[in-house]
Amino acid sequence: MQLDLNLLAALDALLEEGSVAGAAARLHVTAPAMSRSLGRIRRTTGDQILVRTGRTMTPTPYAIAVREQVHDLLQQVQGVLAPSRELDLTTLERTFTLRWHDSLVALSGPALLAAVRGQAPGVRLRFIAESSIDTPELRRGEVDLEANANRPTAPDIRAENVGESRLVIAVRQGHPLTRVKAVTAERYAAAEHITISRRGNLSNALDDALARLALTRTVVATAPTEAAALEFARHSDLLITAPEATTRSAVADRGLVLLPLPLELPAAPMYLSWHQRYDTDHAHTWLRELARTALTISGAS
Incomplete structure (x- = not known):
């Protein structure tokens, strides 16, 4: 059987988004095209992968069991096909969006911004307010890094405890x-x-x-x-x-x-959270390290 790596990317997106429309938006394809990919995945695996329950779709036990493995495999493939290059901070131009608790912005934001500007003058930071409801911006890539006292429960969101305070x-x-x-x-x-x-x-x-x-x-x-x-x-x-x-x-x-x-x-915990798609992103890894340092120096962790 010939392996289609596009199906691996489609399966990863479907398992993360939990919907055909969400997966299609992530991979920038049409919903009908993603629906066809889901059909091919079902035929290849012999499993339904996602089943409709009311207005939502629920992953099957098989899908839940292989979700992490699928993502790890995709990361490995991407690493082989797109070898990592050393990060040049002096020429890096990128805008990061950070959704932090307001007190953390006031306490640690200045130190983080100073460190970023000192190393990568082409990088900009967007600090935005926390929402009153749980929102999917972190999963959709619209928010790069969160910092607050809440540990996320979604399996595709990474969380690191960077400290605590009484x-x-x-x-x-x-x-x-x-x-x-x-x-x-x-x-x-x-x-x-x-x-x-x-x-x-x-x-x-x-x-x-x-x-x-x-x-x-x-x-x-x-x-x-x-x-x-x-x-x-x-x-x-x-x-x-x-x-x-x-x-x-x-x-x-x-x-x-x-x-x-x-x-x-x-003691109240402090978490940094990000989507797993950024695990091997060098610029994002650099920003996370600066964020940890800023939180520690300012006494927030």
């Missing part, structure tokens, strides 16, 4: 909690809170931890960004709970005070 309380100077000998869980729960949530969630893991102590707190508002929440805390008796690394540099400018969190909770 949670602390931020309040205004003169807040009632600054005048007590110790911030207890009871005092923490009795205060009024503002949460940081791009989706507007009024509860999170803190409420679960309080519930285990038979305590509840009052959340009077949510803010979409940490900077906005800090401003609310600055002008009221609201308190926020956030990672120390991202709040530490902001509290002094706003006249805020950091207090220890009286709950046993794991």
